[in-house]
Amino acid sequence: MPTHNNELRHQRNLHDTLLQVNHLLEKQKLVNALVRKQDTPRHELVQSLVAKQHLVELKHKLEQLHPADLAFVLESLPLDDRLKVWELIPVEKYGAILLESAEAVRDSLIANMERHQIIHVAEHLDSDEIADLMPALPKDTVFEILTQLDSQNREQVQSVMRFPEGTAGALMDFDMITVREDVNLDTVLRYLRRLGKIPHQTDQLFVVDRNSIIKGVLPLTELLIHAPDDSVHDVMRNEFISFYTDDSAHEISQAFERYDLISAPVINSHNQLVGCLGVDVVVDFIDATLQRERLNQAGLEEEEDLFAPVWKSGRNRWAWLALNLMTAFIASRIIGMFEDTIEKLVALATLMPIVASIGGNTGNQTVALVIRGLALKKINADNFLHFFFKEITISLMNGILWGSVVGVFALLLYQDIRLALVMMAAMILNLLIAALAGVFIPVGLSKCGRDPVMGSSVMLTALTDSMGFFIFLGLATIFLLPH
Amino acid sequence: MPTHNNELRHQRNLHDTLLQVNHLLEKQKLVNALVRKQDTPRHELVQSLVAKQHLVELKHKLEQLHPADLAFVLESLPLDDRLKVWELIPVEKYGAILLESAEAVRDSLIANMERHQIIHVAEHLDSDEIADLMPALPKDTVFEILTQLDSQNREQVQSVMRFPEGTAGALMDFDMITVREDVNLDTVLRYLRRLGKIPHQTDQLFVVDRNSIIKGVLPLTELLIHAPDDSVHDVMRNEFISFYTDDSAHEISQAFERYDLISAPVINSHNQLVGCLGVDVVVDFIDATLQRERLNQAGLEEEEDLFAPVWKSGRNRWAWLALNLMTAFIASRIIGMFEDTIEKLVALATLMPIVASIGGNTGNQTVALVIRGLALKKINADNFLHFFFKEITISLMNGILWGSVVGVFALLLYQDIRLALVMMAAMILNLLIAALAGVFIPVGLSKCGRDPVMGSSVMLTALTDSMGFFIFLGLATIFLLPH
Numbered sequence: 001m002p003t004h005n006n007e008l009r010h011q012r013n014l015h016d017t018l019l020q021v022n023h024l025l026e027k028q029k030l031v032n033a034l035v036r037k038q039d040t041p042r043h044e045l046v047q048s049l050v051a052k053q054h055l056v057e058l059k060h061k062l063e064q065l066h067p068a069d070l071a072f073v074l075e076s077l078p079l080d081d082r083l084k085v086w087e088l089i090p091v092e093k094y095g096a097i098l099l100e101s102a103e104a105v106r107d108s109l110i111a112n113m114e115r116h117q118i119i120h121v122a123e124h125l126d127s128d129e130i131a132d133l134m135p136a137l138p139k140d141t142v143f144e145i146l147t148q149l150d151s152q153n154r155e156q157v158q159s160v161m162r163f164p165e166g167t168a169g170a171l172m173d174f175d176m177i178t179v180r181e182d183v184n185l186d187t188v189l190r191y192l193r194r195l196g197k198i199p200h201q202t203d204q205l206f207v208v209d210r211n212s213i214i215k216g217v218l219p220l221t222e223l224l225i226h227a228p229d230d231s232v233h234d235v236m237r238n239e240f241i242s243f244y245t246d247d248s249a250h251e252i253s254q255a256f257e258r259y260d261l262i263s264a265p266v267i268n269s270h271n272q273l274v275g276c277l278g279v280d281v282v283v284d285f286i287d288a289t290l291q292r293e294r295l296n297q298a299g300l301e302e303e304e305d306l307f308a309p310v311w312k313s314g315r316n317r318w319a320w321l322a323l324n325l326m327t328a329f330i331a332s333r334i335i336g337m338f339e340d341t342i343e344k345l346v347a348l349a350t351l352m353p354i355v356a357s358i359g360g361n362t363g364n365q366t367v368a369l370v371i372r373g374l375a376l377k378k379i380n381a382d383n384f385l386h387f388f389f390k391e392i393t394i395s396l397m398n399g400i401l402w403g404s405v406v407g408v409f410a411l412l413l414y415q416d417i418r419l420a421l422v423m424m425a426a427m428i429l430n431l432l433i434a435a436l437a438g439v440f441i442p443v444g445l446s447k448c449g450r451d452p453v454m455g456s457s458v459m460l461t462a463l464t465d466s467m468g469f470f471i472f473l474g475l476a477t478i479f480l481l482p483h
Numbered sequence: 484m485p486t487h488n489n490e491l492r493h494q495r496n497l498h499d500t501l502l503q504v505n506h507l508l509e510k511q512k513l514v515n516a517l518v519r520k521q522d523t524p525r526h527e528l529v530q531s532l533v534a535k536q537h538l539v540e541l542k543h544k545l546e547q548l549h550p551a552d553l554a555f556v557l558e559s560l561p562l563d564d565r566l567k568v569w570e571l572i573p574v575e576k577y578g579a580i581l582l583e584s585a586e587a588v589r590d591s592l593i594a595n596m597e598r599h600q601i602i603h604v605a606e607h608l609d610s611d612e613i614a615d616l617m618p619a620l621p622k623d624t625v626f627e628i629l630t631q632l633d634s635q636n637r638e639q640v641q642s643v644m645r646f647p648e649g650t651a652g653a654l655m656d657f658d659m660i661t662v663r664e665d666v667n668l669d670t671v672l673r674y675l676r677r678l679g680k681i682p683h684q685t686d687q688l689f690v691v692d693r694n695s696i697i698k699g700v701l702p703l704t705e706l707l708i709h710a711p712d713d714s715v716h717d718v719m720r721n722e723f724i725s726f727y728t729d730d731s732a733h734e735i736s737q738a739f740e741r742y743d744l745i746s747a748p749v750i751n752s753h754n755q756l757v758g759c760l761g762v763d764v765v766v767d768f769i770d771a772t773l774q775r776e777r778l779n780q781a782g783l784e785e786e787e788d789l790f791a792p793v794w795k796s797g798r799n800r801w802a803w804l805a806l807n808l809m810t811a812f813i814a815s816r817i818i819g820m821f822e823d824t825i826e827k828l829v830a831l832a833t834l835m836p837i838v839a840s841i842g843g844n845t846g847n848q849t850v851a852l853v854i855r856g857l858a859l860k861k862i863n864a865d866n867f868l869h870f871f872f873k874e875i876t877i878s879l880m881n882g883i884l885w886g887s888v889v890g891v892f893a894l895l896l897y898q899d900i901r902l903a904l905v906m907m908a909a910m911i912l913n914l915l916i917a918a919l920a921g922v923f924i925p926v927g928l929s930k931c932g933r934d935p936v937m938g939s940s941v942m943l944t945a946l947t948d949s950m951g952f953f954i955f956l957g958l959a960t961i962f963l964l965p966h
Contacts, residue, residue, distance in 0.1 A: 362804060
């Protein structure tokens with residue numbers, strides 16, 4: 001395999017790396033165990049040497065890894081192994097690793113760091129990175145770190161921390177290069193060479209005036225293709241996309257995706273350049289959203305450290321279960337209202353779950369489409385009715401289709417045409433309710449400024465369950481019982 | 484608002500844009516209606532002039548929009564309006580719009596394009612873009628487009644089309660600049676100026692030898708900070724990440740995210756540079772995954788054109804509903820086995836849905852964690868057992884906790900301690916089953932090379948429902964009925 005992508009090889013074979021790490025840890029533990037057993041000094045010496053040798057091997061292995069990969073390895077290890085490995089990693093890498101690793105794991109690592117270590121780590125980070133770590137750090141350490149920063153960095157850290165999470169202000173960093181529009185490209189080129197370092201992910205320089213008001217952007221590509229004696233003013237773009245500090249991460253990622261941006265300036269209400277956003281932030285945000293939704297949809301409040309103590313993981317899941325239990329109780333009480341009916345016609349008990357569950361499934365399909373439509377702003381005042389009636393029609397169509405299927409099912413089982421008709425009617429009605437709820441619950445939630453992704457599905461299922469039982473058993477009471 | 488982000492303003496106020504477009508369409512329709520009514524030639528002339536005037540206004544509005552935004556507008560319009568607007572858009576923009584718009588909408592547009600239009604559009608696209616459109620185009624047109632391409636482009640198109648969807652080969656494009664390692668930076672700079680254009684999202688040049696075997700990469704930033712008389716060989720990086728044509732989009736997006744890449748070379752098994760990948764592709768891929776999962780989890784096979792005909796949308800949802808109906812039938816039959824028991828003790832009918840639904844909910848939480856663990860390769864042979872027993876313990880804990888809650892609930896309702904105990908026991912057992920299934924179903928699916936995101940949840944719910952009813956009613960039959 002070509003040497004040039006051995007970094008990637010790590011990334012691909014992280015699994016193998018993990019196995020090796022585990023293997024070395026095991027060996028070393030084993031040897032230590034032996035040491036304890038055999039207490040003749042000579043043995044001990046030999047064994048502990050062997051043990052050391054394994055640690056050295058492990059240390060070497062770890063040194064080759066990219067911080068992101070180290071974060072991965074640490075996340076995949078049980079707490080005690082995790083800490084053992086952590087101590088083998090050179091402190092210079094701590095900062096990068098903490099920034100890369102999942103919150104739960106990050107906390108477990110910081111909890112086991114000496115205060116002076118934390119401060120040492122902070123010294124090697126950019127102010128926006130420090131700001132990212134701050135929430136995870138103990139109060140007093142935070143204070144000490146801030147006092148040790150020079151005024152400019154302290155200001156930056158504080159400004160970033162001031163902005164609410166998920167806004168441009170909180171996501172931005174300060175790795176940007178600014179130039180004036182009256183100089184020529186040659187000056188810029190010489191300036192860059194003098195700098196000797198251009199921040200990662202810089203694809204454009206920002207053109208600002210004396211009051212750091214943004215005038216335009218100078219893409220590196222333009223800088224490269226134009227004659228050195230052209231002036232920045234002639235080459236720079238004054239049609240470009242910028243963000244205000246209070247723009248939401250969602251808006252930002254949509255713009256980056258729509259317009260294929262790599263970086264963008266962040267400005268304040270006076271059009272002064274205050275920071276910049278890189279596509280890496282956006283990629284992380286979109287991916288984090290994907291991960292969070294997967295968990296939230298299952299009612300997990302936060303990502304769990306796979307090796308967190310049981311009670312902690314348990315708590316993470318209770319709120320959701322309690323909620324679902326309540327809805328289940330309600331459904332149960334609604335069935336309770338019809339106990340006499342069920343007693344007289346027990347077939348109802350076997351058929352009622354069908355009405356409820358199909359209602360829930362169709363409703364959730366509508367919810368998914370509405371949420372998507374809302375997220376992409378594709379559902380609006382003009383087409384809402386069109387969309388709404390379409391969903392109603394589909395649910396009617398489905399109701400008649402699946403209603404007849406279950407009707408036939410009921411007929412075959414119980415040779416009772418009236419029961420079959422009640423079953424069919426209940427299906428049609430519950431599917432209509434499912435469509436109504438599937439449209440109005442997410443729309444309502446987002447009208448109230450809540451995220452429809454959370455909660456829509458629970459509320460809908462609660463409704464379709466209860467109504468499913470109510471309609472079916474209600475109709476049965478009216479039409480199937482002798483009066 | 485600063486002029487420099489009026490592009491962004493479009494993006495932000497796409498909603499308003501949409502309203503304006505709709506408004507103009509309405510006006511124009513209205514006028515045409517009038518024209519039809521009043522048939523005195525003079526009136527007609529006036530009216531049609533007014534109508535034209537609105538169209539001109541609309542046309543002007545559309546010309547200002549970015550292709551991505553035009554795609555958005557088109558997607559948000561009912562078919563007839565969509566086609567009317569489509570005809571007002573300058574043909575030069577067609578290609579970009581088709582590439583940006585959702586499949587369903589893209590098809591509706593292409594279906595209404597003249598063959599010569601399509602070919603004209605293709606002429607203005609890069610070969611990788613043509614390859615992206617090909618699947619959506621009618622066969623004969625594809626052939627004609629291929630014949631009109633020069634040999635190099637035809638080869639590129641065909642090579643891209645040859646690679647399976649979702650691989651580096653199918654995603655790569657050919658907008659890259661290559662240099663030799665023996666020249667010095669000044670030569671490179673002059674070469675770039677001569678080129679006069681550097682492809683969008685170029686952050687590095689690729690260094691290849693005569694046989695186009697890749698030797699290293701030359702980041703633009705390095706090119707800018709080093710002295711012009713340095714040689715490429717001294718400045719280039721030979722530690723960099725590249726992809727093979729058969730690497731999966733998932734691997735690629737993980738690497739881009741992990742290592743904050745902006746572009747990466749795609750090589751064949753001989754290490755020859757064959758194409759390159761940009762971060763924009765990755766952003767689109769991650770976002771597409773997010774959108775697809777939202778739909779799939781609700782059992783929608785594909786994204787629906789909000790304005791697709793009802794029957795078409797209906798079909799999109801049937802497979803899932805049929806599947807769920809089957810599982811519901813099974814659950815129903817399991818209840819059916821215990822009709823006598825229910826007849827004797829109707830309380831069971833009201834309580835049984837609780838056991839089933841809580842089982843489903845806890846199981847799906849486990850599923851979500853396992854799927855995540857698998858996706859990030861965090862669950863592996865070494866820690867599987869650890870993780871497995873943890874889930875079992877949590878489910879036991881939850882079982883006892885929630886089991887007692889529902890037990891008390893049952894006790895209060897029916898003053899029957901034995902019923903309460905049966906309820907509690909059933910909860911504990913069903914939660915254990917939920918944990919087992921929650922771990923083994925996704926693991927099993929991915930062992931069989933299937934995507935656990937699809938199907939895991941249905942299978943689990945089917946199981947927890949059926950078993951929930953079976954265990955609860957079974958225990959009740961054994962312990963609560965007089966023998």
